[in-house]
Amino acid sequence: MKSNxxxxxxxxxxxxxxxxxxxxxxxxxxxxxxxxxxxxxxCKPLNxxxxxxxxxxxxxxxxxxxxxQGTLVVGNREETGKERRGSSSSRGxxxxxxxxxxxxxxxxxxCVLDLKMGTRMYGDFATDSKRKSQRKKSTKSTSAxxxxxxCGSQRxxxxxxxxxxxxxxxxRNADETELRxxxxxxxxxxxxxxxxxxxxxxxxxxxxxxxxLDLEEYRFYSxxxxxxxxxxxxxxxxxxxxxSDAENSMDCENFKMEAFGSGSLESTKYRKDEVSSCxxxxxxxxxxxxxxxxxxxxxxxxxxxxxGFLMGLDNLYEILxxxxxxxxxxx
Numbered sequence: 095m096k097s098n099x100x101x102x103x104x105x106x107x108x109x110x111x112x113x114x115x116x117x118x119x120x121x122x123x124x125x126x127x128x129x130x131x132x133x134x135x136x137c138k139p140l141n142x143x144x145x146x147x148x149x150x151x152x153x154x155x156x157x158x159x160x161x162x163q164g165t166l167v168v169g170n171r172e173e174t175g176k177e178r179r180g181s182s183s184s185r186g187x188x189x190x191x192x193x194x195x196x197x198x199x200x201x202x203x204x205c206v207l208d209l210k211m212g213t214r215m216y217g218d219f220a221t222d223s224k225r226k227s228q229r230k231k232s233t234k235s236t237s238a239x240x241x242x243x244x245c246g247s248q249r250x251x252x253x254x255x256x257x258x259x260x261x262x263x264x265x266r267n268a269d270e271t272e273l274r275x276x277x278x279x280x281x282x283x284x285x286x287x288x289x290x291x292x293x294x295x296x297x298x299x300x301x302x303x304x305x306x307l308d309l310e311e312y313r314f315y316s317x318x319x320x321x322x323x324x325x326x327x328x329x330x331x332x333x334x335x336x337x338s339d340a341e342n343s344m345d346c347e348n349f350k351m352e353a354f355g356s357g358s359l360e361s362t363k364y365r366k367d368e369v370s371s372c373x374x375x376x377x378x379x380x381x382x383x384x385x386x387x388x389x390x391x392x393x394x395x396x397x398x399x400x401x402g403f404l405m406g407l408d409n410l411y412e413i414l415x416x417x418x419x420x421x422x423x424x425x
Contacts, residue, residue, distance in 0.1 A: 243265050296411060
């Protein structure tokens with residue numbers, strides 16, 4: 095018999111005994127703690143603004159964000175409603191989550207990079223103190239100048255047969271040179287720069303930029319892009335003695351163009367002929383501070399595309415392209 099205490103809205107309905115919600119051990123950025131649902135989906139604590147965004151994703155942005163699956167409520171539905179209205183008597187008795195696709199589900203050894211995009215990190219409703227603190231962070235890091243900041247990574251080390259991880263605090267004080275070194279390290283596998291992966295990322299940047307240029311009034315404040323590639327090469331995948339299923343995916347215990355110009359994709363320099371069949375995932379994530387037309391459009395109205403985010407894409411493109419040209423090897 096199904097219980098009312100644990101349920102998933104939309105596509106999801108589970109018997110309580112079938113509901114498995116575990117900590118997401120591979121989270122490399124962000125400040126909210128996410129979970130894995132039944133080893134298939136990512137659960138993120140529900141934010142109303144982010145939920146509205148996922149429920150109203152514009153068509154040309156759908157391919158650039160994780161697929162939205164619905165919402166999960168753990169607890170009592172009525173108590174959850176009281177919590178939203180601010181009732182202290184029911185606070186903490188239930189939890190709500192956004193249910194999103196697990197972007198690393200098909201990876202054996204996912205190398206994951208979180209890059210905070212844009213020059214402004216606070217939403218339209220941020221307090222004065224929040225605005226002040228976020229401006230300070232942007233100025234001290236590469237956000238203010240480049241529109242992109244390192245926000246965490248994990249990379250599979252072939253030599254150590256384990257994951258190496260850097261948290262978001264590394265990027266807060268990193269200058270341009272240090273940002274480049276962090277990117278070089280992330281895209282280096284063994285002692286070789288993964289040019290195939292970088293070329294795929296350059297292509298994804300071009301496609302994402304084209305979509306954002308056509309997106310009026312949206313502002314992706316404090317959003318990130320997540321870049322994922324396979325850290326286990328084909329020749330290593332055949333050696334099943336070294337890698338078990340228990341180490342796979344996100345539950346691995348070892349996880350500790352001119353700026354906003356009109357240049358077309360045909361004029362970009364990324365080497366399309368060198369883009370291999372290697373799998374690379376690049377998605378926009380984190381929309382708790384987003385501003386878009388259907389939300390508060392009368393009080394806060396922004397014209398044109400998000401130039402801060404676009405500037406970040408342009409500068410990321412330039413850095414990655416220069417890495418290809420120089421062919422650096424950092425480890």
